[in-house]
Amino acid sequence: MSRIGNLPIHIPAGVTVTVKDNEVTVKGPKGELKQAIASDAIQINIEGDVCTLTRADEERESRAMHGLYRALLHNMVVGVSEGYKKVLELVGVGFRTSNNGQILELILGYTHNIYLALPPEVKVETKSERNQNPIIMLESCNKQLLGQICAKIRSFRKPEPYKGKGVKFQGEVIRRKAGKTASK
Secondary structure, eight states, rough: OOOHHHHEOOOOOOOEEEETTEEEEEEEEEEEEEEEEEOOOOEEEEEEEEEEESSSSOOOHHHHHHHHHHHHHHHHHHHHHOOOEEEEEEEEEEEEEEEETEEEEEESSSSSSSSEOOTTTTTTEOOOTTTTTOEEEEESOHHHHHHHHHHHHTTTTTTOOOOOOEETTTHHHOOOOOOOOOOO
8 A cells, every 4th residue: 555656646737747658748837857657567647637646566566666656746746837946055164155157166165166067957046145154046847856966065065063064955953062072
């Protein structure tokens, strides 16, 4: 019994879902996404503005793919209708960021600046205000790609537990540790 896989996907107005040759295409106001369905055990049924997924048998792999493809399809529908947005914050003295088109420049305390070329599907905006931590705002209709890019940026300088310096998501709470105390 897959609780996630059995849930129906409601398709909002302005979004079209088509299935052709084991490939699902979702088009909407924010863009177009495609996903290949590798398993023959999953069937996609579109009736009006509701999309449901069914599986042919009760094998372990079929049950796993049922929930996976339903989640992927739901993320695609939400992405092309509303889009996804992630905000990263740079905490540390001298940490700065700027963008020139799709090239993101990060200054994170290393001897060199880090340049990251972002794909055209991701919109980037940087904000640096006085007495505030620099902010990177990323927006995309593809949740998977957006998460990968955020993880890549974060991997350059992960938040450390003593001072909390590093690249973190906005609103993320870093578990802090007490430093060494002087011995007598």
